[in-house]
Amino acid sequence: MTTTPRRYHITTFGCQMNKADSERMAGILEDMGFEWSEDPNDASLILYNTCTIRDNAEQKVYSYLGRQAKRKLEQPDLTLIVAGCVAQQEGEALLRRVPELDLVMGPQHANRLEDLLEQVFNGNQVVATEAVHIMEDITKPRRDSAVTAWVNVIYGCNERCTYCVVPNVRGVEQSRTPEAIRREVEELASQGYTEITLLGQNIDAYGRDLPGVTPEGRHKHTLTDLLYFIHDVPGIERIRFATSHPRYFTERLIKACAELPKVCEHFHIPFQSGDNEILKAMARGYTQEKYRRIINTIRSYMPDAAISADAIVGFPGETEAQFENTLKLVEEIGFDLLNTAAYSPRPGTPAAVWSNQLSEEVKADRLQRLNHLVSIKAFERSQRYQNRIEEVLVEDQNPKDLTQVMGRTRGNRLTFFPGNISELKGQIVKVKITEVRAFSLTGERIFQPSPVECLTV
Numbered sequence: 001m002t003t004t005p006r007r008y009h010i011t012t013f014g015c016q017m018n019k020a021d022s023e024r025m026a027g028i029l030e031d032m033g034f035e036w037s038e039d040p041n042d043a044s045l046i047l048y049n050t051c052t053i054r055d056n057a058e059q060k061v062y063s064y065l066g067r068q069a070k071r072k073l074e075q076p077d078l079t080l081i082v083a084g085c086v087a088q089q090e091g092e093a094l095l096r097r098v099p100e101l102d103l104v105m106g107p108q109h110a111n112r113l114e115d116l117l118e119q120v121f122n123g124n125q126v127v128a129t130e131a132v133h134i135m136e137d138i139t140k141p142r143r144d145s146a147v148t149a150w151v152n153v154i155y156g157c158n159e160r161c162t163y164c165v166v167p168n169v170r171g172v173e174q175s176r177t178p179e180a181i182r183r184e185v186e187e188l189a190s191q192g193y194t195e196i197t198l199l200g201q202n203i204d205a206y207g208r209d210l211p212g213v214t215p216e217g218r219h220k221h222t223l224t225d226l227l228y229f230i231h232d233v234p235g236i237e238r239i240r241f242a243t244s245h246p247r248y249f250t251e252r253l254i255k256a257c258a259e260l261p262k263v264c265e266h267f268h269i270p271f272q273s274g275d276n277e278i279l280k281a282m283a284r285g286y287t288q289e290k291y292r293r294i295i296n297t298i299r300s301y302m303p304d305a306a307i308s309a310d311a312i313v314g315f316p317g318e319t320e321a322q323f324e325n326t327l328k329l330v331e332e333i334g335f336d337l338l339n340t341a342a343y344s345p346r347p348g349t350p351a352a353v354w355s356n357q358l359s360e361e362v363k364a365d366r367l368q369r370l371n372h373l374v375s376i377k378a379f380e381r382s383q384r385y386q387n388r389i390e391e392v393l394v395e396d397q398n399p400k401d402l403t404q405v406m407g408r409t410r411g412n413r414l415t416f417f418p419g420n421i422s423e424l425k426g427q428i429v430k431v432k433i434t435e436v437r438a439f440s441l442t443g444e445r446i447f448q449p450s451p452v453e454c455l456t457v
Contacts, residue, residue, distance in 0.1 A: 006034045007045070008035070008036065012049045013048070013049065016150060018049050022047075022049045031114070044078060048065065050085055051084060065098050079102050085170065085254055087106055095127065102120045102125060104129065147195065147222060147426045148197065149360070150197055154202070156172045157173060157201040161164070161272075164349060173205050189235030195239070196239035198223075203223055204223055204249055206223040225367050231262055233258050246269055251297055255301060266306040267305060268308045268309065270339075271329065273312065273318075274326035281317065282312075299320045306411030311339070313363060331373065336382075338374045382438060388433050389430050392409055430445070430446040430448065431443040
């Protein structure tokens with residue numbers, strides 16, 4: 001007798017850490033015999049992996065949940081799960097708001113999904129938000145890409161930025177051991193992956209919680225040491241890492257990135273504000289002068305390095321002059337990409353209860369002005385690629401033009417060029433750039449003659 005396969009659907013909100021967690025949970029579900037469904041309405045298990053950084057992402061979750069909760073009234077066998085940061089923040093309050101939920105689980109519990117689901121299938125409504133020590137991961141993720149892969153190296157965050165809910169929902173910093181990380185990288189190489197991105201909420205803090213110091217008195221395990229430790233894994237051609245914190249970004253790390261050929265010349269270092277008083281109110285622990293020194297040091301070692309960052313406008317108390325300091329920093333540094341957001345008060349954070357909140361109109365105006373400048377500067381930065389030959393790692397077909405493939409340069413610029421995806425996927429191809437835009441490039445593949453052709457007269 002054949003049984004209908006159980007299907008699952010995962011919707012992911014938020015950061016790269018959430019995407020990596022979703023891939024792990026998908027791997028667990030497939031080990032349990034579930035099959036992926038593109039359409040949530042065809043799935044018997046629906047998981048929302050949530051983000052609480054911005055209020056609009058949180059509201060979207062509740063909107064999606066409401067639709068599926070109605071469906072559950074007609075299909076009682078439907079399993080509804082909320083995972084991630086909203087789950088951690090709200091806990092049992094989520095069950096009171098959406099009683100149809102079966103499982104509420106914080107991000108630290110992603111690896112426990114099978115155990116938690118067994119409790120659900122035994123008739124329990126489960127909330128898993130207690131702090132846990134990370135267990136070394138033996139799950140096999142269902143990765144969304146066959147070319148690039150995330151590798152978590154540190155979980156949690158010990159910073160206390162006054163606007164940020166992450167430490168409350170992702171817990172304290174816990175680093176994986178270098179040996180465990182290298183094993184995962186070797187496994188990815190054996191599966192044919194070409195590029196990895198090392199992930200951490202505050203990746204520069206990697207290793208601070210691991211035992212051991214060097215004779216010079218520094219931590220024995222740092223992100224710099226980890227890069228040297230994994231660099232020689234055969235088959236991995238590109239290494240990236242994110243997200244960095246300016247407080248801990250060292251010249252030793254910059255030097256390593258310049259020395260190690262597999263580490264891409266792309267740095268994502270959020271600055272959040274270009275004004276020192278606002279940075280102090282945010283409890284960021286650095287000044288805009290220090291931030292500029294970091295960027296100058298990167299460019300002294302790697303003049304062509306791509307720099308991306310995050311910025312917040314409309315933080316409580318931000319004056320027009322202070323906002324203009326952010327514009328000045330963006331104008332003078334010239335970012336390749338900048339993720340921008342208007343300040344959004346988050347529950348349980350100090351800044352959320354301050355009396356000097358700005359109006360939505362002021363925040364929206366400043367965001368629009370910053371985004372306009374970002375586009376201008378990114379377009380200016382793109383000009384350096386015109387007529388250059390870039391190495392592009394091919395990831396997929398261009399969904400808007402099926403005659404083209406798309407991939408990324410070492411500097412993380414999205415690049416399109418004519419090609420056959422079945423032939424080129426996962427290949428690093430030389431591409432001459434013929435068209436530049438603010439955030440992407442178009443080019444033509446450079447065909448290099450084989451050695452035999454070179455010898456013929």
